[in-house]
Amino acid sequence: MSRRLLFNVxxxxxxxxxxxxxxxxxxxxxxxxxxxxxxxxxxxxxxxxGGAATFGSLAASAxxxxxxxxxxxEDMPGDNILALQKKGVDTKGIVTVKGGxxxxxxSSFDYNLSSRTTLKTExxxxxxxxxxxxxxxxxxxxxxxxxxxxxxxxxxxxLFDNPKLVVCDTIEYWIQTAPKKVIEMIGKTDGVVINDSExxxxxxxxxxxxxxxxxxxxxPKFTIIKKGEHGAVLFDKEGQVFPAAAFFLDxxxxxxxxxxxxxxxxxGHVARKGRSxxxxxxxxxxxxxVMGSFAVEDFGINRLLALTQNDVEGRYEKYRNLVQF
Amino acid sequence: MSRRLLFNVxxxxxxxxxxxxxxxxxxxxxxxxxxxxxxxxxxxxxxxxGGAATFGSLAASAxxxxxxxxxxxEDMPGDNILALQKKGVDTKGIVTVKGGxxxxxxSSFDYNLSSRTTLKTExxxxxxxxxxxxxxxxxxxxxxxxxxxxxxxxxxxxLFDNPKLVVCDTIEYWIQTAPKKVIEMIGKTDGVVINDSExxxxxxxxxxxxxxxxxxxxxPKFTIIKKGEHGAVLFDKEGQVFPAAAFFLDxxxxxxxxxxxxxxxxxGHVARKGRSxxxxxxxxxxxxxVMGSFAVEDFGINRLLALTQNDVEGRYEKYRNLVQF
Numbered sequence: 053m054s055r056r057l058l059f060n061v062x063x064x065x066x067x068x069x070x071x072x073x074x075x076x077x078x079x080x081x082x083x084x085x086x087x088x089x090x091x092x093x094x095x096x097x098x099x100x101x102g103g104a105a106t107f108g109s110l111a112a113s114a115x116x117x118x119x120x121x122x123x124x125x126e127d128m129p130g131d132n133i134l135a136l137q138k139k140g141v142d143t144k145g146i147v148t149v150k151g152g153x154x155x156x157x158x159s160s161f162d163y164n165l166s167s168r169t170t171l172k173t174e175x176x177x178x179x180x181x182x183x184x185x186x187x188x189x190x191x192x193x194x195x196x197x198x199x200x201x202x203x204x205x206x207x208x209x210x211l212f213d214n215p216k217l218v219v220c221d222t223i224e225y226w227i228q229t230a231p232k233k234v235i236e237m238i239g240k241t242d243g244v245v246i247n248d249s250e251x252x253x254x255x256x257x258x259x260x261x262x263x264x265x266x267x268x269x270x271x272p273k274f275t276i277i278k279k280g281e282h283g284a285v286l287f288d289k290e291g292q293v294f295p296a297a298a299f300f301l302d303x304x305x306x307x308x309x310x311x312x313x314x315x316x317x318x319x320g321h322v323a324r325k326g327r328s329x330x331x332x333x334x335x336x337x338x339x340x341x342v343m344g345s346f347a348v349e350d351f352g353i354n355r356l357l358a359l360t361q362n363d364v365e366g367r368y369e370k371y372r373n374l375v376q377f
Numbered sequence: 378m379s380r381r382l383l384f385n386v387x388x389x390x391x392x393x394x395x396x397x398x399x400x401x402x403x404x405x406x407x408x409x410x411x412x413x414x415x416x417x418x419x420x421x422x423x424x425x426x427g428g429a430a431t432f433g434s435l436a437a438s439a440x441x442x443x444x445x446x447x448x449x450x451e452d453m454p455g456d457n458i459l460a461l462q463k464k465g466v467d468t469k470g471i472v473t474v475k476g477g478x479x480x481x482x483x484s485s486f487d488y489n490l491s492s493r494t495t496l497k498t499e500x501x502x503x504x505x506x507x508x509x510x511x512x513x514x515x516x517x518x519x520x521x522x523x524x525x526x527x528x529x530x531x532x533x534x535x536l537f538d539n540p541k542l543v544v545c546d547t548i549e550y551w552i553q554t555a556p557k558k559v560i561e562m563i564g565k566t567d568g569v570v571i572n573d574s575e576x577x578x579x580x581x582x583x584x585x586x587x588x589x590x591x592x593x594x595x596x597p598k599f600t601i602i603k604k605g606e607h608g609a610v611l612f613d614k615e616g617q618v619f620p621a622a623a624f625f626l627d628x629x630x631x632x633x634x635x636x637x638x639x640x641x642x643x644x645g646h647v648a649r650k651g652r653s654x655x656x657x658x659x660x661x662x663x664x665x666x667v668m669g670s671f672a673v674e675d676f677g678i679n680r681l682l683a684l685t686q687n688d689v690e691g692r693y694e695k696y697r698n699l700v701q702f
Binding site for chain 2: 163279295334
């Protein structure tokens with residue numbers, strides 16, 4: 053590694069912008085930072101912090117330098133931003149819209165916590181957000197477009213300076229309201245991380261292997277189909293497949309954010325390794341599973357906030373032993 | 378191994394009854410041999426051979442000496458019995474009820490082949506079947522009570538001479554119509570292999586880890602909860618857990634019999650190994666997955682009939698490479 057590169061790494065990691073340098077290993081996450089109302093059969097929490105970018109950034113920050121870009125309203129309690137910062141997430145890209153209210157998602161889970169019903173979706177500040185990224189993060193090597201308006205995602209992508217790897221997620225809401233834009237967005241990424249039900253909806257196809265082929269035909273080099281409590285499957289363009297069972301938990305408190313934490317863990321590991329060959333991506337899928345399994349152990353982001361590096365690596369090793377035969 | 382033991386093995390494997398000897402490694406499967414009408418969105422097949430014992434026995438016969446006990450009607454085409462024999466299944470325990478008609482199960486699968494609707498269940502000859510087992514198989518070391526009337530299962534168990542390992546499966550129909558008998562039956566087994574939805578129904582509990590604990594509290598030493606295309610999870614009384622993703626297939630033709638083939642593969646491997654420690658059971662779960670994955674590649678038992686030993690071991694190794702990280 054050259055001295056110059058070493059210097060650049062340090063500069064980015066310290067948050068210092070160095071012109072024409074690349075932010076090696078840095079991941080920028082763009083998406084929602086929300087106030088969620090989450091109802092399970094056992095407990096309801098109103099207006100707790102959530103959002104795809106929040107979970108994704110927090111999970112990724114356990115692995116690599118992570119910056120978050122999001123629009124919030126004035127109703128977001130400030131201690132949530134401080135909590136993110138404390139975990140090492142760079143929050144300079146979080147914009148508070150004057151007089152605005154946070155994106156609010158109200159949903160309830162069924163008795164076995166496996167299916168969720170949306171009760172209310174209030175876009176609020178994210179509706180007309182014109183995304184900007186702090187200049188220093190334009191040179192991020194890794195970009196995660198967490199679930200968000202595909203038009204905004206396409207727009208923000210233009211602000212990045214040739215990132216090494218771009219990954220997106222999407223949900224039914226956008227597939228339904230802006231299908232062409234979702235497809236255009238996917239075409240501009242290297243990888244798609246998506247729920248099984250949404251993959252089926254997007255591809256109008258029941259078989260997940262066929263869904264993966266359809267998604268890959270739109271441009272990306274790989275796709276990961278998340279199956280909630282059943283784990284995830286990684287597919288690449290060369291026809292390689294990696295099915296991974298989920299880490300097994302005795303108790304699930306709140307499934308919110310599991311998929312976003314999966315994506316954060318996946319990208320975090322890829323970014324810290326600096327490569328995305330199939331073997332590294334397999335490890336990253338397991339780290340994704342690990343982060344998803346932590347996320348659901350408590351309400352909202354509580355468990356992710358309390359995580360240590362030892363917790364993460366410990367569960368990775370536990371998982372390895374668990375599935376070995 | 379003593380000469381006497383060696384002789385006994387050979388005697389049992391040749392189908393010769395030796396008084397007071399144990400049929401080492403022999404698995405007897407009791408359950409239904411049916412004529413199924415199976416409807417998928419792509420194809421319908423009427424009155425093709427199926428049934429839990431048929432799939433279970435065929436899958437097990439790839440691993441160990443397998444005997445099948447079932448009642449059939451006069452409408453069962455004889456070539457189906459010959460096909461079982463050709464795969465090495467001992468069919469002496471299949472009783473043709475004079476003037477009777479086969480158990481008939483008519484069902485249709487939804488568009489993604491993951492949920493099945495029962496259209497018709499005609500018990501026919503199995504309704505009043507008084508099970509008998511050929512004398513030589515009373516000394517089987519392994520017994521699989523494939524899905525069937527729990528009263529008949531309890532009855533047939535008394536005919537066995539202290540088997541080493543007894544495993545049962547059950548379905549919603551019996552849990553609904555004879556819940557106490559299902560629980561009594563489970564109490565007499567060493568292991569329960571059951572679908573996730575049926576485990577939830579039996580235990581009145583959504584969380585599968587808690588279902589497993591409830592099932593184990595009824596007596597068995599282990600339970601395997603099958604999750605269809607999502608694989609299976611093995612739990613034992615010591616709190617050990619083994620979640621295994623399913624083998625990944627691009628194309629599924631007919632999911633009928635996947636769970637029964639899983640159980641047959643699982644028990645077949647345990648029987649050929651002659652032990653049921655956790656490590657062996659982990660391998661057996663993978664062999665179960667392998668046999669389930671073959672079963673769904675064609676309609677009815679077609680794929681199992683065409684299988685070679687090389688196919689089975691080849692897919693086991695392929696699976697091992699697939700899930701390794």
